[in-house]
Amino acid sequence: MCGLTALLSLQPPVTQSNGVHTPPIRPEEIDNSLEIIKHRGPDARGQWISPDGRVGLGHVRLSIIDLSPEGNQPFHSTTDTNDVHTIVNGELYDFERLRAQFASEYDFKSHSDCELVLALYQHYGVSFLSHLRGEFALVLWDAKRKLLIAARDRYGIKSLYYTVHQGRLLVATEMKSFLAYGWTPEWDVRTLRENGWRFNEKCYFQGVSKVLPGHYLVSREFGAAEQKPYWDLEFPDKRIVETRTEEEMILGVRERILDAVRLRLRADVPVGIYLSGGLDSSALAGVAANLIREEHVKVGTDNSGEIARLQCFCVQFDKDSGADESDIAQRTADWLGVELTCVQLDEAAIAAKFEDTAWHSEAPNPDANGIGKLALSETVHAKGLKVVLTGEGADEHFAGYTLFAADMLSEPDAAWPSGLIPESDREEAWSQECIKSDIFQLGALPKNVPPSTKRVLNNARLPPSLCTHTPLPFAPWTDQYTASDPQTVLAESFDGRAYHNMATKWHPLHSSQYIWTKSVFPNIMLRYLGDNVDMVNHVESRTPYLDHHVTEYANALPPNLKMKWDPETKKLREKHILREAMKPFITEEIYKRAKHPYMGPVRYAADGPLHRVIQRLVTKENVEQLGFVDWETAEGLADKAFVQHEHSAFRNVLSLAQFIVIGKGFGAKKAEL
Numbered sequence: 001m002c003g004l005t006a007l008l009s010l011q012p013p014v015t016q017s018n019g020v021h022t023p024p025i026r027p028e029e030i031d032n033s034l035e036i037i038k039h040r041g042p043d044a045r046g047q048w049i050s051p052d053g054r055v056g057l058g059h060v061r062l063s064i065i066d067l068s069p070e071g072n073q074p075f076h077s078t079t080d081t082n083d084v085h086t087i088v089n090g091e092l093y094d095f096e097r098l099r100a101q102f103a104s105e106y107d108f109k110s111h112s113d114c115e116l117v118l119a120l121y122q123h124y125g126v127s128f129l130s131h132l133r134g135e136f137a138l139v140l141w142d143a144k145r146k147l148l149i150a151a152r153d154r155y156g157i158k159s160l161y162y163t164v165h166q167g168r169l170l171v172a173t174e175m176k177s178f179l180a181y182g183w184t185p186e187w188d189v190r191t192l193r194e195n196g197w198r199f200n201e202k203c204y205f206q207g208v209s210k211v212l213p214g215h216y217l218v219s220r221e222f223g224a225a226e227q228k229p230y231w232d233l234e235f236p237d238k239r240i241v242e243t244r245t246e247e248e249m250i251l252g253v254r255e256r257i258l259d260a261v262r263l264r265l266r267a268d269v270p271v272g273i274y275l276s277g278g279l280d281s282s283a284l285a286g287v288a289a290n291l292i293r294e295e296h297v298k299v300g301t302d303n304s305g306e307i308a309r310l311q312c313f314c315v316q317f318d319k320d321s322g323a324d325e326s327d328i329a330q331r332t333a334d335w336l337g338v339e340l341t342c343v344q345l346d347e348a349a350i351a352a353k354f355e356d357t358a359w360h361s362e363a364p365n366p367d368a369n370g371i372g373k374l375a376l377s378e379t380v381h382a383k384g385l386k387v388v389l390t391g392e393g394a395d396e397h398f399a400g401y402t403l404f405a406a407d408m409l410s411e412p413d414a415a416w417p418s419g420l421i422p423e424s425d426r427e428e429a430w431s432q433e434c435i436k437s438d439i440f441q442l443g444a445l446p447k448n449v450p451p452s453t454k455r456v457l458n459n460a461r462l463p464p465s466l467c468t469h470t471p472l473p474f475a476p477w478t479d480q481y482t483a484s485d486p487q488t489v490l491a492e493s494f495d496g497r498a499y500h501n502m503a504t505k506w507h508p509l510h511s512s513q514y515i516w517t518k519s520v521f522p523n524i525m526l527r528y529l530g531d532n533v534d535m536v537n538h539v540e541s542r543t544p545y546l547d548h549h550v551t552e553y554a555n556a557l558p559p560n561l562k563m564k565w566d567p568e569t570k571k572l573r574e575k576h577i578l579r580e581a582m583k584p585f586i587t588e589e590i591y592k593r594a595k596h597p598y599m600g601p602v603r604y605a606a607d608g609p610l611h612r613v614i615q616r617l618v619t620k621e622n623v624e625q626l627g628f629v630d631w632e633t634a635e636g637l638a639d640k641a642f643v644q645h646e647h648s649a650f651r652n653v654l655s656l657a658q659f660i661v662i663g664k665g666f667g668a669k670k671a672e673l
């Protein structure tokens with residue numbers, strides 16, 4: 001993916017009577033901002049500043065479609081009637097069909113997918129976003145109307161941040177780009193204490209917000225910007241009985257996934273696949289192999305029609321870590337006849353990449369999982385590939401997480417009467433899942449949650465699990481920022497439409513899927529395990545399960561077909577319909593294998609490489625420089641984590657070390673009372 005940066009001066013570039021001085025935007029500022037994210041776009045760099053010096057657009061390019069200079073950005077549409085400029089990070093699928101459709105009314109200058117934004121904006125006005133299919137972050141400036149739009153894809157696959165600094169609206173793919181404009185980061189201690197940055201539009205730096213998934217930011221006539229939604233997840237009314245047969249729905253899922261993969265194999269550069277021992281990625285590899293065999297589909301630049309040339313990549317952890325799936329991935333690769341490269345990741349390699357992963361992801365998470373993804377992209381790049389397909393989004397939309405089970409069982413599924421679970425079984429299984437979800441927590445369950453908070457999300461069982469995440473060892477003075485507990489903050493990050501739907505229309509499984517997919521998924525998973533770390537090594541990851549034709553179809557399926565009750569084992573079978581839809585393309589082993597979440601090792605040796613990195617980072621000086629952490633509590637964490645192997649201390653200290661890396665990299669001001 002590429003990277004972008006944009007500025008809009010909210011005041012004219014002169015000294016005002018009130019003393020505010022907004023200098024015209026300078027090319028060096030944009031260039032410095034792009035320099036910070038140059039890893040996102042090694043192939044070309046471009047910028048545009050409006051004649052009045054009030055609008056600036058900058059872009060670094062990882063070229064994927066139309067590698068010629070015509071595909072470089074910004075793109076401009078300047079005619080008698082038009083004066084529109086855009087920068088786009090991402091991929092717009094099915095662009096060739098749309099390009100042909102609009103060729104008579106728009107004068108395309110390139111064969112880039114991204115230029116489509118100008119054609120669609122000219123045709124549809126601000127509603128053009130609904131016509132984009134794929135992952136993107138973009139900024140568009142309509143000079144005639146003095147209208148700025150900054151938009152993000154439906155799921156938040158791409159990141160997009162904004163802030164106002166010295167009278168200028170700043171927008172960028174990564175927060176660190178703002179540093180070039182003289183912005184000085186200050187910790188937002190409230191959102192750190194309340195965990196809000198993991199759930200909502202806030203960031204852990206004051207004044208910085210995310211453009212939310214499925215939203216666009218709009219500023220007219222240089223006025224204050226506001227966010228508006230253009231798309232959201234929708235689920236059916238739980239009382240309406242499904243009339244399609246299971247077979248029809250299995251075929252419906254299959255057809256849409258085939259289409260989503262087919263579109264994502266199209267690129268002017270080599271394309272590969274991230275392959276684990278799980279269903280989601282094995283299905284992608286299987287579908288791709290099938291498309292090569294049955295339709296002779298071109299895979300990136302490879303037109304050979306040889307399945308053996310399809311390149312897959314698997315992270316290989318130490319065998320005794322319990323986290324390694326490479327044997328299974330190898331069996332899948334052998335069965336399909338594709339090539340598999342295993343990327344060995346021992347503890348020394350994990351330790352060596354710890355700081356880079358935190359810095360680039362901008363989304364600290366208390367585990368080492370993101371490091372594996374960073375290592376994968378390093379190898380993919382070394383092998384000359386620029387694009388990979390990866391399986392994120394399947395668990396969200398086809399119900400793969402066991403954390404959804406309690407909500408799935410909390411109510412019968414009237415939409416699929418033939419799959420109804422006998423009431424006594426359902427109630428028994430539900431109470432067991434509730435006990436399990438209380439025991440299997442990654443930290444202490446949230447305390448002091450007002451009863452009203454539980455009702456906001458219609459008593460969903462999922463929220464406490466999302467809120468147990470690893471409190472940092474906060475300094476006592478930060479207690480003033482605990483007016484709202486994390487669970488209330490999570491609940492309040494949704495809107496009235498969602499509350500109404502959860503209370504009256506959606507099955508609890510669907511409410512749970514909504515809560516997860518709108519909160520930690522874009523803010524943590526797609527950052528720490530997604531685009532941000534892939535792009536460090538100039539690799540674009542494409543997510544076929546996050547194609548909105550796939551997800552809209554999946555969301556409309558009955559809950560009982562997503563998590564299907566097995567009357568013999570008296571257990572739920574997660575991702576049932578996805579499994580059935582993908583059956584022709586996967587091994588028997590994968591078809592039968594239960595979900596194992598992607599996890600790096602969680603136990604590391606005392607005085608080993610990772611312990612030493614943590615000791616180097618978590619010093620009194622570094623902790624005190626954060627300002628919001630208590631050194632006395634932090635001091636013993638590394639020993640507890642690596643010598644006594646306390647899992648919660650391990651998570652705490654990893655989190656703390658990541659914040660130290662981020663604080664140092666950003667030059668964040670020490671937080672004070």
Ligand SMILES: Nc1ncnc2c1ncn2[C@@H]1O[C@H](COP(=O)(O)OP(=O)(O)OP(=O)(O)O)[C@@H](O)[C@H]1O
Nearest residue numbers: 274275276278279280281314315390391596597598
């Ligand atoms: N060990 C790994 N090597 C390479 N890629 C991986 C690895 N683990 C996960 N991934 C990538 O990350 C994606 C998300 O991981 P996740 O665990 O959700 O899916 P999965 O392993 O494919 O399937 P399942 O969810 O059924 O276990 C995978 O689909 C795959 O593309």
Ligand SMILES: NC(=O)CC[C@H](N)C(=O)O
Nearest residue numbers: 001002062064065089090
């Ligand atoms: N890396 C990207 O975001 C790709 C942008 C655009 N699709 C191109 O090929 O240039």
